[in-house]
Amino acid sequence: MFLFEKAVVGSRRYWSWIGILLALILAGFLFYLRQLHYGLGITGLSRDVTWGLYIAQFTFLVGVAASAVMVVLPYYLHDHKAFGKITILGEFLAICAVTMCMLFVLVDMGQPMRVLNVLIYPTLNSIMFWDMVSLAGYLLLNAIIALVTLRAELKDMPPPEWIKPVIVVSIPWAVSIHTVTAFLYSGLPGRSFWLSALLAPRFLASAFSSGPALLILLTLAMRRLGKFDPGPQAIQKVSLIVTYAMIINVFFLLMELFTVFYSRIPEHMEHFDFLFAGSGGQTMLVPWMWASVLLAAASLVLLIVPRYRKNEKILAVTCGMVFLSIWIDKGLGLIVGGFVPSPLGAITRYVPTLPEMFITLAIWGVGFLMVTVFYKITLAVRESMEALGARWS
């Protein structure tokens, strides 16, 4: 089945990594069983902060999934050869990220066994229905594309012609998943923090910086651990994408801040006040938010100055900073900040509980496990090709 035989041979280091991930997944799964039995009261969520870590991870990871388009588009639409080796990595990353998204939505549901109600009673006016459609479609598209192109690579043949239109469709589809995810939030009348037409563009800009930053980190790791050759230009080209996207991301955030603070409409300012200064004695997110700002500012300097960007050691650190900055912004602040203060002005403390964190880690574990297996397969295919090539030459 789909080259999986290539993922079950590996070094001791490979298997200990897999073992760690499996242990993490098992621990989280046990906590999830507990949550199923006890209820979502096991989390730090409450009457006023009804979505937290799970939904925030979902939102962040939709961005990572969508960001595959940043390598797919230049490679397939503009025949940008530099991305020839890493495009498949982007597609696999998208598959893993979408799977994680679905798991995060599932663990957040109060009645997960009723999830199929969304299909039994399709509700066209609900953005959540469309989000499900777009995510499932995106998963399917990327699975087909990655499978077909990798198979072709294994046979040393160009991919079949019919896959081209599928790839073309996957490009706007990638944009759609993050746009629809932004619509989940930006169309709610009582939540002024999210009620901004800029939310979807901001989502895309932050996705197109954090996702490719992760791709650079993964590619560097693979080159080091598995002697993967991404080609001479790939990493530098992707870092340019990260740079532009990060500039646009910070620019959009500043636009938001201007409108909110120059208009001085209290219900729009209150959320930013809570996040960056704390209110009602609740300051739990303040250090995180400022860390995100500082990481963003520092990473911008390191990205924009060519000398730093071209140094791969510094670039690796920079990419880590970009990823962390945006993870804090979207994976913590964006969701919780929208709920505090509540529409009635309540300031509520939200701190994820231990079970909640373990369940979250387990889903990240699933993602990393999938990335590891898929990249291992890719590496094995490439290696066998090279071996073949060596024998023939």
Place this chain on the structure above:
Amino acid sequence: MKIRRRTFLGIAGLSALAVAEQKILGRVAGQGRNEASPRATGSQTARWAMVIDLRACLEKEGCTDCIAACHKVHNVPDFRNAAHEVKWTWKEPFERAFPGQKSRYAGQALQGGPVLVLCNHCDKPPCVRVCPTKATWKRADGIVMMDWHRCIGCRYCIAACPYGSRSFNWLDPRPQIRDLKADFPTRSKGVVEKCNFCEERLAAGKPPACVEACPERALVFGDLEDPASRVRELLRSRYAIRRKPELGTEPEIYYLV
């Protein structure tokens, strides 16, 4: 017993006729019921609404009779924990219920005074718009309903409600019900619930429990479609405000100030 082909067909035909006849008769009877209703407009359905007299509500200090009555008849659990609280109706300080109406110089009723809040049974409910399974929907008579058996517990409706009127069952509510009423369903963990405007009492021709329980008669319930109703009369003669009308949700709970 042996049934011959002809007999069987005969019975089948008669049954079909009977079913059809019942349906037609039922429809006619339904029309008759509507025509017979004592409504001057002749409109087909009611549009239920509530008018709350804030001054009258303040008469008896610390009174929570309406809340107690509501939570009792609907088996609302008492978690004694603000984080997991489930509430269908409760009191909020005026400036929290009406954040846009803050005035430093207002009298007691309009500043800090407790305001009874509940589901607004909006004419354009955002919660209904976002629900991915139609587990919450608006009836023809305006009541925003919940199906606790269909709800998947995604809490999108809670995010969409600008009034904080919806509660989620973070834990199993059943052990927390003090005095179980057998004639109203309990809920399971992991579903959303809220005020149902006492639709089960309306069906039995009774007013909502909170209206009945109020010692000051500060709550008036009625049909907006009926120009002669008390709610219409009050809205004609006195100044009423609604919560966050600027959001366009068209709340159907009116407050006399």
